[in-house]
Amino acid sequence: MGLFSNITEKLNPKKPGEVVAKIAAITDQDVLKQLSNVMDPDLHKDIVTLGFVSKIIITSDANQFYSVAFEVNLTTPACPVKEKLKEECIEQVMILPAVKNVDVVMTARATLLKAPSGGLDSLAQVKNIIAVASGKGGVGKSTTAVNLAFALAKSGAKVGLLDADVYGPSIPLMTKPKPVSTQSENAQLVEPMESHGVKIISVGLFNQGSKASVLRGPMAAQIIKQFLSGIHWGELDYLVIDYPPGTGDIQLTLSQTAPITGAVIVTTPQEVALADARKAVEMFQILKVPVLGVIETMSYFICDGCTKKHYIFREGGGQKIAREQGVNLLGEIPIESFVAASSDDGKPLVINYAQSQSGKAYTEAAAQLVREVSIINAGDVGALKQFSLMWK
Amino acid sequence: MDTARVREISQIDSRHLKIIWTDNKEQIFDVVSLRRKCPCASCIDEWTHEPILKAEQVDEKIRPLRIDSVGAYALSIHFNDGHRTGIYTFPFLRGM
Numbered sequence: 143m144g145l146f147s148n149i150t151e152k153l154n155p156k157k158p159g160e161v162v163a164k165i166a167a168i169t170d171q172d173v174l175k176q177l178s179n180v181m182d183p184d185l186h187k188d189i190v191t192l193g194f195v196s197k198i199i200i201t202s203d204a205n206q207f208y209s210v211a212f213e214v215n216l217t218t219p220a221c222p223v224k225e226k227l228k229e230e231c232i233e234q235v236m237i238l239p240a241v242k243n244v245d246v247v248m249t250a251r252a253t254l255l256k257a258p259s260g261g262l263d264s265l266a267q268v269k270n271i272i273a274v275a276s277g278k279g280g281v282g283k284s285t286t287a288v289n290l291a292f293a294l295a296k297s298g299a300k301v302g303l304l305d306a307d308v309y310g311p312s313i314p315l316m317t318k319p320k321p322v323s324t325q326s327e328n329a330q331l332v333e334p335m336e337s338h339g340v341k342i343i344s345v346g347l348f349n350q351g352s353k354a355s356v357l358r359g360p361m362a363a364q365i366i367k368q369f370l371s372g373i374h375w376g377e378l379d380y381l382v383i384d385y386p387p388g389t390g391d392i393q394l395t396l397s398q399t400a401p402i403t404g405a406v407i408v409t410t411p412q413e414v415a416l417a418d419a420r421k422a423v424e425m426f427q428i429l430k431v432p433v434l435g436v437i438e439t440m441s442y443f444i445c446d447g448c449t450k451k452h453y454i455f456r457e458g459g460g461q462k463i464a465r466e467q468g469v470n471l472l473g474e475i476p477i478e479s480f481v482a483a484s485s486d487d488g489k490p491l492v493i494n495y496a497q498s499q500s501g502k503a504y505t506e507a508a509a510q511l512v513r514e515v516s517i518i519n520a521g522d523v524g525a526l527k528q529f530s531l532m533w534k
Numbered sequence: 535m536d537t538a539r540v541r542e543i544s545q546i547d548s549r550h551l552k553i554i555w556t557d558n559k560e561q562i563f564d565v566v567s568l569r570r571k572c573p574c575a576s577c578i579d580e581w582t583h584e585p586i587l588k589a590e591q592v593d594e595k596i597r598p599l600r601i602d603s604v605g606a607y608a609l610s611i612h613f614n615d616g617h618r619t620g621i622y623t624f625p626f627l628r629g630m
Contacts, residue, residue, distance in 0.1 A: 197599060199614070211614075213599075245616070247616065397605045398604050398605045398608075398621075399605070400605070401603070401605060401606045402605060402606060403606075429605055429607055430537070430605070430606060430607030430608075430623065430624065430625075431605070431606060431607070432537070524541045524556055525539035525540065525541060525556045525606075526539070526540045526541065526542070526543065526603065527603075527606070528603045529540065529543055529601075529602070529603045529609075530600060530601070530602045530603070531543055531544070531545065531551075531600060531601040531602075532599075532600050533545060533565075533597055533598040533599055533600060533601065534545060
């Protein structure tokens, strides 16, 4: 409470020998007392006990009327009773004498506020965040995200995989993750599932069966925000995020909420895909997220009768866009029947078909990715990953 | 491309913010001017880039409540007039 009383003293300095005013000055304590009548219907405690109230600022005008402003920090941005709570807060504070105006800011970043120096709690121990994105859908982005994640894990890194494709979460099918029974240190954070040592979380894991997610953009973006702040990742060397295709709301939210180390752009070789991949590269440039490289999928097909490479979707598209954008081509992944089969069976290529052409290509791509990440990190020495500065 | 990021961010006095960038450049910002130059769509017209917010509409007494990082490329300032939509990219700040 020391902080609060300091603010009040600054705003309403007590002069020595001051005669008590006709209307007693309102203090932070009075405001908190009123707000302790506001209950959170889900947590069954009042919002003051829960520590939701912060930054109380009381100002008075010449006529001895008071304006009260404060923040209410909810645990979830999608709180269904947000408006109701806000109304109750205003109602309670208006009860105080001579209060003319109440200004409540509802926020939902409780985890952030608990760690003002570090930022998002759940990402605090994550060293690198890799975005796997594409302009066009259906280019094998999720397959790439999965295989990069598992290849990184195989090389000994601690890896997490976040399926941010709200509308078409395919990671659960591709990896068949299992829940791990650990006693959570933080009851407010969700434990990710695991598959071959990779921590996995997906919207698909919360959506029973194969129901479609029919959501408007803002809702989808909110889900993503919750995902970024609500998962107990623990210590990770790499968090691979499987972006939804395109350059919309969710992609922006992801890049604005999490401190992305760099992005990998996935594309097939033909011009139709390249045109969209360029847009994805441009989006990351606008957001100042370094592009770590391009991975070309469905590069060619080797039939079992001969060893000739058949360039079904044209040749060299990935190389072309990489050169054009001044980034590296991290890999060319051929079409092999077990790329699709391994995804359908939940057995990642780099684990189960490590010696296949595509398995080797992904393993090599992951190794090159690691090099690119360390180059970025070397140039970023001393940069603050996330910060919050409270103005005094 | 200017890729410098924030190395240190601190409050100097009641209206000045100091940022030391990763290339060691130091800058001091007046928070009132920052509010006046807010780059958000309700302060600057998205198409014509004409300012919508007039300098005189911003009170000299305006102060931030908090300043947060946005991704790895910008910061946002929540001002005590309730305005919080401006995203100040690092290159934008460095060009001020």
